[in-house]
Amino acid sequence: MDKDKKKDIGYAIAKAGLGSIPIVGAAASELLQLIVIPPLEKRRSEWMEQIGQKLKDLEEKETVDFQSLQENDVFIDVVLQCTQEVIKTSEKEKIEYFQNAILNTANGENPELAEIQIFLNFISDFTIWHIKILKLFDEPNDWFDKNNKTVPNFMGAGLSSILDIAYPELKGRREFYHLIWDDLQRAGMHKTSGLHTTMTGSGLMVSRTTKFGKKFLNFITENPID
Known part of the structure; x- marks a missing residue:
């Protein structure tokens, strides 16, 4: 000073x-x-x-x-x-x-x-966590590829399992990320009600965002110009 x-x-x-x-x-x-x-x-x-x-x-x-x-x-x-x-x-x-x-x-x-x-x-x-979680479930396969992380071959699991692997720091914070998930749903960002509903391994990696959610993510993402 x-x-x-x-x-x-x-x-x-x-x-x-x-x-x-x-x-x-x-x-x-x-x-x-x-x-x-x-x-x-x-x-x-x-x-x-x-x-x-x-x-x-x-x-x-x-x-x-x-x-x-x-x-x-x-x-x-x-x-x-x-x-x-x-x-x-x-x-x-x-x-x-x-x-x-x-x-x-x-x-x-x-x-x-x-x-x-x-x-x-x-x-x-939104908090930064709102947007991080939305990006993760927009295209889970792409997210894991970009972040050099591997998803186990689940026979059946909930989306919370994917969230725990992507962000280990959220383990045990169910109230926190449930609040975020509900906020995103009310905002029309995704189309899945629960994070703990059991689904197949392939089902876990399906995009969960709505067209509105994708539009939002595109708007806040830098689009490269050649």
Whole structure:
């Protein structure tokens, strides 16, 4: 921390300590601003720089046109909403999902505005575990291949067995992942009611996401541009 910043915080602390009760609130507010505002500004600056660079890359590949984007109200709405949400989180995965949402909107590979707003709200409201579990059960075979994991030849088991193999840290946390599974079902993301219903080995590896769920995952996933 540089000397000026230390001096400012030290002054705010002294002011809070010496002030009478009626001004403690104001002094505390000043201290909070010194602590919180700089990191928020840093987040915003880093975020805008990242997005700017990504959009520049797309323009150089002639995938997007800056003039068209300036006149695209949907794109502007998405950038504003994503920026507000990114400033409120330190989770790198969520920041990446918001970034991909902007880039896919810029590319024109996006749903209608109402669905975009719903999807952006999902990124904000869901935990990272919601999206991890949704991705796993979207295409289980592909997920295990990409993550270099092997699924035993089950004669019969429930989807919870697949979840335990994919994410051992979730073993014994049934209430936690059941809550997530139910959230995803209410959101229309998947079409399976229970994680413990016994099914065949091949049945375990069938995609469980709805068309709506796949659309959501596609919207928050970076689509490579040649």
